[in-house]
Amino acid sequence: MSRPAVIAHRGYAGVAPENTVAAAVAAADHDETAMLEIDVQPAACGTPVVFHDERLDGTRDGRPITDAEGLVWETALEDLESTHVLGTDETVPTLEALLEAVPETVGVNVELKNPGTTDLRFAESLSEDACGRRRDVWEPFVERVVDACDAFDGEILFSSFCEGALAAARDVAPDYAAGALVWDDLEAGLEIARRYDCEAIHPPRNAIAGTPLATEPYYGLPADEPALDVVETVHDEGRTVNVWTVDTWGQFDQLAAAGVDGIIADYPGLGSRSF
Template sequence: MTKVWAHRGASADAPENTLPAFELALEQGADGFELDVQLTRDDEVVVIHDETLERCTDGHGWVADHSLDDLRKLDASAGRDGFGGTRIPTLGDVFGLVQGTEAVINVELKNSKMAYKGLEERVLAVIAEYEMTHRVVLSSFNHDSLRYLRSLTGGVRLGALYDQPLWKPWAYARRLGVHALHPSLSSARRRVVRHAHDEGLDVNVWTVNEASDIMRMVEINADAVVTNHPALAREVIG
């Protein structure tokens, strides 16, 4: 059955990439969630999508220019009512939240625009610390980073993110050495899913928010839909 992964948590109903959004996603029946990670100035792994702070917090400037202590002081509610004082979590905070659950965490490394030296190693260290190896999928648009991750670990599953259609993406994924394709909704096709499954690959599709699209992904046998609306997806999929 197609799984429901909440995109940055239940981001339609709570501030994205925050503990309230992840808690709500689990309450809404998500099988897991997708989140984004970056490095602070002092090499801590924090959960935030943008390389800069303005959109989602009351801070300013680059995430990479701030220490974890600096970032902990910011309000990450993005102005949403009822969530004032919400903080930027660390990856460890999120792993602590899901201890005792079976939730799968898709960790996207945000290293396509910002070259975070050591991000891969730091993420793997947090995964090992919380014994999350078999419940994590690491993904990135930076496929060189995925190659590097492949050289560092044989235990954590890897997913290749892409937006525009690829020529025979299942073959490309095998050459890349990843375990899953993570296409955008516009690039997800029945043929891609069929060939990927023949190669032993999963296909996890983002970002799927409409009921009709969710059902279409179920019909083509996608392994997971990444959605801002996990409650809706749970209702559609059952």
């Protein structure tokens, strides 16, 4: 049985300052890394920058994520580029700068995190009218993201929890692969993946039936054995399953045995241990 592809979550956020150029370059240098996973949203001028949280003054494990404050999309690009991440010398990069720094032999999963609004309609399957409105909100930002990605000759996969983002990505860049990120509703995630003929679906690690992880609490998500075998269903439809997010080799092995295609991991080496 083939081993799942290893996708470096925010550039292996467990060992490096997440979503920075240094993290991405270091992650790409690991032999097992098939793909980087990063988050994008706009600076005040609309330029796509690589950052996860809405606000610059969030925390990670009790420490400030940056030395700045305020909403990312209300912050000038020059200020973001001088904002330090997790007490390091690394700053918030533009998507263009990060893609220029990593080799094109490594793929990049660009998660469309936010177009610059607090009204995201997160992890919802939308009506046609609602989706059209959300697509219109996302489209100008997605166009900027695609412009940056067009200069990168490696593999690009767009993913999002927001249906409006996937709709915009399909309209703006139909030749790029897309992945539907799933939160607490597998059926809704599958519906969205089918609606946009997504190449991949990205469920949480406790959504994989038949594994011990399926009955473990994770991010407040349901901790019951899933009624739906998402791996079998998605494979039958010709899509791939990339699971988020793994912290230990034991978790990695459980998901590998279940037949997932990719594992989004916080640490390098989880899929290539030898002991």
